Amino acid sequence: MSIDIEILNGNAAWPAAEPLLNAVWPSEIKATRPWGEVTFAHADFRVLVEADDAGLVCHVGLYRRHATFNGRAAHVGGIGGVATRADHRRRGLATIALNAAIQTFRHEGSLGFALLFCEAATVPFYQARGWHLFEGEILAEQPAGHGRFDVLVPMVFDLVQKPRKGVIDLRGLPW
Numbered sequence: 452m453s454i455d456i457e458i459l460n461g462n463a464a465w466p467a468a469e470p471l472l473n474a475v476w477p478s479e480i481k482a483t484r485p486w487g488e489v490t491f492a493h494a495d496f497r498v499l500v501e502a503d504d505a506g507l508v509c510h511v512g513l514y515r516r517h518a519t520f521n522g523r524a525a526h527v528g529g530i531g532g533v534a535t536r537a538d539h540r541r542r543g544l545a546t547i548a549l550n551a552a553i554q555t556f557r558h559e560g561s562l563g564f565a566l567l568f569c570e571a572a573t574v575p576f577y578q579a580r581g582w583h584l585f586e587g588e589i590l591a592e593q594p595a596g597h598g599r600f601d602v603l604v605p606m607v608f609d610l611v612q613k614p615r616k617g618v619i620d621l622r623g624l625p626w
């Protein structure tokens with residue numbers, strides 16, 4: 452299998468990403484998850500991994516947010532929508548896409564840390580790739596208002612800052 456990795460504008464790449472994301476999280480599955488009712492932000496950029504013989508096989512959404520950490524401005528790189536097509540898992544594709552995402556954040560230079568939200572079962576997967584649990588509080592916007600976001604586990608990847616505890620206010624929708 453030969454693969455091609457692209458990083459594209461989030462809205463422009465949505466038509467390509469949508470079928471994969473709907474296949475990985477069909478609405479009936481989403482409805483059973485604690486995050487099924489959450490309103491999420493749209494990705495600013497998307498890492499797309501395409502296989503020559505199978506089309507899009509892996510996706511990672513990238514977000515940039517002027518958030519706050521313990522009340523101070525924090526420029527955060529977000530990662531969400533990490534998904535590999537079921538028949539292409541355990542071949543290192545998500546690892547490649549996550550590395551491409553972190554490289555992109557590093558090149559940007561202005562980001563303090565990267566942040567993602569995952570289910571508890573996926574924590575070891577990210578820990579094995581250099582991510583750390585954030586054991587503080589996350590605040591975010593939802594249509595009902597601004598408040599605590601605790602239906603998923605927050606994890607950070609250190610860039611300049613190494614947040615582990617405290618309060619991160621996303622000052623917008625979660626991802």
Ligand SMILES: CC(C)(COP(=O)(O)OP(=O)(O)OC[C@H]1O[C@@H](n2cnc3c(N)ncnc32)[C@H](O)[C@@H]1OP(=O)(O)O)[C@@H](O)C(=O)NCCC(=O)NCCS
Pocket residue numbers: 475509532533534535536539540541542543544545546547568569570573575576579
């Ligand atoms: C979680 C998910 C994205 C992982 O995608 P993936 O492309 O299979 O990930 P990788 O192949 O990089 O790594 C998965 C495992 O395969 C192993 N692996 C990687 N290359 C391999 C290879 N060539 N042969 C065998 N195993 C391999 C890795 O070591 C890893 O194991 P580990 O978690 O014990 O370290 C995928 O399972 C998925 O889409 N799940 C459903 C959606 C989801 O839960 N997304 C996470 C949202 S936060």
